[in-house]
Amino acid sequence: MDPIRNPYAPGAGQRPPELAGRGRELDVFDVVLERVARGRPERSLMLTGLRGVGKTVLLNTLRSQAISRLWGTGKIEARPDQSLRRPVAAALHMAVRELAPRHRAPERIDDFLGVLKAFALRANPAAAGGRGAALRLRDRWQPGIDVPTATGRADSGDIEIDLVELFTDAAAVATDVGTGIALFIDEMQDVGTDDVSALCAACHELSQLGGPLIVVGAGLPHLPAVLSAAKSYSERLFRYQRIDRLDRVAADQALTAPAVREQVEYEAKALDLLYDKSGGYPYFVQAYGKATWDNAPRSPITAADVRMAAPEAEAELAVGFFGSRFERATPAEREYMRAMASLAGAADPSATARVVDDVDPDAAVPTAEIARSLGRKPASLSPARDALIKKGLIYSGERGTVAFTVPHFGRYLRTQPG
Numbered sequence: 001m002d003p004i005r006n007p008y009a010p011g012a013g014q015r016p017p018e019l020a021g022r023g024r025e026l027d028v029f030d031v032v033l034e035r036v037a038r039g040r041p042e043r044s045l046m047l048t049g050l051r052g053v054g055k056t057v058l059l060n061t062l063r064s065q066a067i068s069r070l071w072g073t074g075k076i077e078a079r080p081d082q083s084l085r086r087p088v089a090a091a092l093h094m095a096v097r098e099l100a101p102r103h104r105a106p107e108r109i110d111d112f113l114g115v116l117k118a119f120a121l122r123a124n125p126a127a128a129g130g131r132g133a134a135l136r137l138r139d140r141w142q143p144g145i146d147v148p149t150a151t152g153r154a155d156s157g158d159i160e161i162d163l164v165e166l167f168t169d170a171a172a173v174a175t176d177v178g179t180g181i182a183l184f185i186d187e188m189q190d191v192g193t194d195d196v197s198a199l200c201a202a203c204h205e206l207s208q209l210g211g212p213l214i215v216v217g218a219g220l221p222h223l224p225a226v227l228s229a230a231k232s233y234s235e236r237l238f239r240y241q242r243i244d245r246l247d248r249v250a251a252d253q254a255l256t257a258p259a260v261r262e263q264v265e266y267e268a269k270a271l272d273l274l275y276d277k278s279g280g281y282p283y284f285v286q287a288y289g290k291a292t293w294d295n296a297p298r299s300p301i302t303a304a305d306v307r308m309a310a311p312e313a314e315a316e317l318a319v320g321f322f323g324s325r326f327e328r329a330t331p332a333e334r335e336y337m338r339a340m341a342s343l344a345g346a347a348d349p350s351a352t353a354r355v356v357d358d359v360d361p362d363a364a365v366p367t368a369e370i371a372r373s374l375g376r377k378p379a380s381l382s383p384a385r386d387a388l389i390k391k392g393l394i395y396s397g398e399r400g401t402v403a404f405t406v407p408h409f410g411r412y413l414r415t416q417p418g
Contacts, residue, residue, distance in 0.1 A: 001264065001293055001294070001296050001297070001298065001299070003293070003294050005262050006290055006293045006294060007258035007259065007261065007262060007293075008255075008258065008286045008287075008289040008290035008293060009286055009290075010283055010286035010287040010290055010316075011286075012056070013056035013057060013060065014057070015057050015060065015061070016054075016057070016254060016258075016282065016285075016286055017257070017258035017261075018253060018254050018257040018258050019054075019057065019058075019061060020246060020250040020251070020253040020254040020257070021246040021247065021249075021250025021251075021253070021254070022054070022058055022061070022243075025047075025058060025062075025241055025243070026061065026062070026065065028045075028239075028241065029045065029062045029065055029216075030065065032045060032214065032239075033065065033066060033069050033071070033180070036180045036212050036214060037069070037179070037180060037212070039210060039212075041207060041210055042214065043207065043214075043237060043238055043239045044203050044207075044214045044215040044216065044217070044237070044238050044239070045062075045214065045215075045216045045217070045238065045239050045241065046188070046216075046217045046218075046219070046223060046224070046227070046238045046239070046240050046241070047059065047216070047217065047218040047219075047241050047243050048218075048219055048220065048221050048223045048224065048240060048241070048242050048243065049220075049221065049242060049243035049244060050220070050221065050281075050404075050405055050406065050407050051220070051283075051392075051405050051406045051407070052281050052282065052283035052284065052321070052406065052407050053243045053244060053245060053281060053282055053283075053407075054243065054282040054283070055186070055218040055219075055243050056186055056218065057282075058218070058243060059075070059184050059186055059216065059218045060075075060184075062182075062184070062216055063075060063182065063184050063216075066180075066182040067098075069179070070102075070179050071095075071098075071174075071179050071180045071181060071182050072094075072095030072096055072097075072098040072099040072174060072179070072180070072181045072182075073094070073095050073098065073181070073182050073183075073184065074090070074091025074092055074093070074094040074095040074181075074183055074184070075091060075183075075184040075185075075186070076088065076090070076091050076183075076184070076185055076186070077185075077186045077187050078185055078186065078187045078188055078189075078190040078191045079187070079190055080190040080192070080390060083159070083192065083195060084159070084163075084191060084192070084195040084198075084199070085119065085120065085122070085159065085162075086120055088119075088163070088166075088183070089116055089117075089119055089120035090120075091183055091184075092116060092166070092170050092181070092183065093113070093116060093145065095170070095181045095182075095183070096109065096112060096113070096116070096170065096173055096181075099173060099174060099177045099179065099181075102177050102179075103173070103176055103177055104176075105176070108173065108176060109173065110147045111150070112169050112170065112172075112173050113145050113147045114145075114147050114148055114149055114150035115150045115153045115154050115155075115165070115166065115169050116145060116154075116166065116170075117145040117147065117149045117150070118149045118150045118151065118153065118154055118155035119154040119155060119162050119163075119166050120145070121149065121155075122154075122155045122156070122157055122162065153165055153169070154166040154169070159194055159195060159198040160194070160197060160198040160201050160202075162198075163198040163199065163201070163202045164198075164201055164202045164205045166202075167202040167203075167205070167206055167211070167213055168202075168205065168206070168209065168211060170213055171206055171209070171211030171212055171213040172211070174211075174212045174213060175211070175212055179212065180212035180213065180214065181212065181213045181214075182213075182214050182215075182216055183213070183214070183215050183216070184215075184216045184217075184218075185215060185216070185217045185218070186217075186218050186219075187218070187219060187392075188217035188218060188219035188223055188226075189219035189220045189222060189223045189226050189392075189395075190219075190392070191226075193229075193230065196226060196227060196230040197230040197231060199215060200227060200230050200231035200233075200234045200237060201231065203215055203237055203238070204231070204233065204237055207237065217238075220392065220395050220405050221242075221395055221397050221403075221405075222395040222396060222397050224240055225396075225397065245279055245280035245281045245282070245407070246280040246281075246282060246285065247280065248275055248280070250280075251274075251275050251278065251280045251285055252271050252275070254282065254285050254286075254289075255271065255274060255285065255289050256271070259293075259301075263299070264293075264299040264300075264301065265299050265300040265301070266300060266301045267300050267301065267302050267303065269302070269303040270292075270300075270301050270302050270303045270305065270306050272303070273303045273306045273307065274288050274289065274292065274306055277306070277310055277313070279407065279408065281407045281408075283321070284317070284407070284408075287313045287316060287317055287321075288306070288309070288310065288313045290313070291309040291310070291312045291313035291316070292305055292306050292309040292313075294309070294312075295308050295309035295312065296309070317412075318412065321406070322406065322409060322412040325393055325406060325409070326412075326413070326416075328391055328393070329388065329391070329393065330384075330387070332383075332384045333384045333387055333388050333391075333393075335374065335384070336370065336374075336381060336384040336385060336388060337388065337393065337394070337404075337409075337413060338413055339370045339373045339374050340365050340370060340394070340402065340404065340410065341409070341410035341411075341413035341414050342373065342414070343365045343369055343370065343373060344363060344365055344410040345410060345411070345414050363403065364397060364398065364401035364402060364403040365401060365402060365403065366400055366401055367381070367385065367400055367401065367402055368400065370402070385402060388402075389402075392405055393405060393406070393409075
């Protein structure tokens with residue numbers, strides 16, 4: 001069929017033509033926005049899940065919901081080597097600029113921007129090599145805010161104190177306008193320890209004050225553990241939503257709804273096979289759907305078309321989704337992951353066949369078993385394990401276990417030569 005009309009869109013954070021199976025999450029966020037607008041207490045929201053389940057797509061969709069209600073919004077992507085100070089300042093700058101035209105007192109906006117500028121410019125002396133280094137950094141970089149820098153507010157240098165004051169002032173601006181501010185943070189598990197603690201403290205303060213500012217984060221499955229390690233009350237501070245693979249009905253909808261708009265249909269057996277191949281993971285659904293469309297000669301699409309296209313989809317996944325991540329690992333880290341994959345495969349009767357609903361091919365593996373299979377002491381493998389966690393290739397949801405952050409990564413490794 002015509003590849004130009006191909007409706008499927010496998011891509012990092014790229015919204016699929018049919019956002020299937022996420023109605024509950026969208027409805028929950030609608031309730032959050034409405035409650036905050038009415039001055040009701042509400043928690044910030046954390047989305048967790050493996051890579052490829054559509055967290056970034058959902059995060060962007062939630063942001064669109066907030067914008068449609070005339071909220072001020074900003075979005076950042078956390079990086080393990082970057083402080084939140086500048087990205088948060090840029091995101092809140094964007095959010096307040098969206099609110100500024102509706103504010104009756106321009107000087108109030110300028111006052112907040114002065115505080116925001118002070119927050120952005122206040123480098124951490126300890127991290128920057130002392131006060132002199134912080135001042136040199138201030139001389140080199142400006143945040144693009146054309147107002148005088150405020151003093152005595154959000155400029156102490158302690159990120160927790162400063163972020164609490166900044167969020168409180170931003171919420172006050174939103175209150176003046178009769179709306180709210182939403183800060184969206186992707187890859188939130190990569191936020192540094194001090195910054196995570198500061199974010200929790202700021203959200204805690206806002207929840208007590210009833211300020212109309214919420215944080216919506218998205219991260220890997222161990223994000224709740226990261227937040228809990230920073231502040232014990234984070235377990236009650238946030239509303240957690242696990243984003244999982246699509247069930248059969250939603251996966252079929254993701255494939256058939258865009259096709260119907262192009263006057264194309266699927267045979268039932270083709271949808272059976274596509275679900276077996278993709279496992280319901282949204283990224284895989286799009287990848288297999290795209291390859292199948294390009295290889296199918298006509299409508300309706302058949303199971304034979306899916307079988308013909310599957311090697312093309314798998315080759316693309318092997319390079320762009322699995323292989324690029326595997327290449328980032330050192331030899332020692334690859335050995336560790338291969339041991340993980342081997343142990344997961346021994347417990348997975350569908351390792352080389354189809355996905356079965358009562359079998360989890362991405363289940364966690366005990367670290368003690370990994371060490372035993374490699375004939376090593378667990379302590380000697382800690383550097384490889386810690387490095388893989390920092391690279392976002394594995395995570396530890398429970399003490400003494402690890403799992404892949406990428407769906408079906410173990411199956412991919414079991415198909416590769418040692």
